[in-house]
Amino acid sequence: MEAVQNRSLSTDEQVAVALDVPHQQAAEAFLKHWQGCEKPFIKVGMQLFYAAGPSFVQSLTTAGYNVFLDVKLHDIPNTVGSAVRSLTGLGVKWITLHASGGREMMEAAKKAAEEAEGTRPRLLAVTQLTSTDQRTLNQDIGIPGTVSDAALHLAELAQQSGMDGIVCSGEEARVMKERVPSLFIVTPGIRLEGRDSEDQKRVMTPEAAISEGADILVVGRPITRANEPLKVYKHILQRVEQARGNRE
Numbered sequence: 602m603e604a605v606q607n608r609s610l611s612t613d614e615q616v617a618v619a620l621d622v623p624h625q626q627a628a629e630a631f632l633k634h635w636q637g638c639e640k641p642f643i644k645v646g647m648q649l650f651y652a653a654g655p656s657f658v659q660s661l662t663t664a665g666y667n668v669f670l671d672v673k674l675h676d677i678p679n680t681v682g683s684a685v686r687s688l689t690g691l692g693v694k695w696i697t698l699h700a701s702g703g704r705e706m707m708e709a710a711k712k713a714a715e716e717a718e719g720t721r722p723r724l725l726a727v728t729q730l731t732s733t734d735q736r737t738l739n740q741d742i743g744i745p746g747t748v749s750d751a752a753l754h755l756a757e758l759a760q761q762s763g764m765d766g767i768v769c770s771g772e773e774a775r776v777m778k779e780r781v782p783s784l785f786i787v788t789p790g791i792r793l794e795g796r797d798s799e800d801q802k803r804v805m806t807p808e809a810a811i812s813e814g815a816d817i818l819v820v821g822r823p824i825t826r827a828n829e830p831l832k833v834y835k836h837i838l839q840r841v842e843q844a845r846g847n848r849e
């Protein structure tokens with residue numbers, strides 16, 4: 602029962618717009634592009650959260666935004682559990698943490714999320730960042746093996762630790778869907794054809810990521826840096842819906 606409930610996504614949770622802007626004013630100005638339209642599903646990451654603070658996030662959820670709080674927690678279990686407890690009052694529906702923090706850390710986060718009064722946030726465990734390539738993993742971080750295997754190992758740990766979903770690149774989405782089917786698959790590193798991948802190393806187009814098995818796409822710069830953000834957002838949403846239709 603719990604698993605079925607956890608698996609239901611609303612139609613407005615297909616594309617999370619990463620509000621990677623420097624401050625509250627910039628975020629408010631950006632969101633004005635949606636004036637008169639349905640509110641977008643938004644991701645508040647470290648840049649905006651550290652600049653604008655919890656009260657701004659609270660004001661977004663109070664205004665009716667579905668907020669995905671991407672703070673990528675990674676610390677000792679007690680600290681992460683306490684951080685989740687602090688964040689549950691903000692009304693956000695999703696919170697990220699790093700699966701590499703380990704089982705006890707994720708279980709502490711889960712316990713805190715379950716004790717939340719009001720909205721019980723879903724916890725998403727980041728496996729391997731989309732900016733990580735083979736060289737970063739093996740030579741810089743010193744983890745042997747392939748990026749996909751390392752991501753899969755962490756996804757299985759996330760599943761065993763009671764997480765609601767994982768964050769992975771489109772390149773791993775298919776194997777994740779097979780190996781951790783009860784988890785939401787959230788995929789950043791989305792780029793439209795011909796667009797620079799910037800610091801991202803494992804990128805995919807929206808339809809490729811959906812056909813590989815992603816449930817939610819996270820899109821930042823392709824929308825935030827567009828001259829007409831709403832137009833690009835709608836274009837991506839349309840491509841996602843079409844790809845989802847083809848998948849089903």
Ligand SMILES: O=C(O)c1cc(=O)[nH]c(=O)n1[C@@H]1O[C@H](COP(=O)(O)O)[C@@H](O)[C@H]1O
Pocket residue numbers: 619621646671697727729730731732768769789790791801819820821822823
């Ligand atoms: O957890 C995330 O959202 C995340 C995980 C990951 O592996 N890669 C990744 O890019 N992200 C986030 O997704 C967004 C991608 O932004 P763009 O590259 O501008 O589309 C950023 O806000 C990142 O912080």
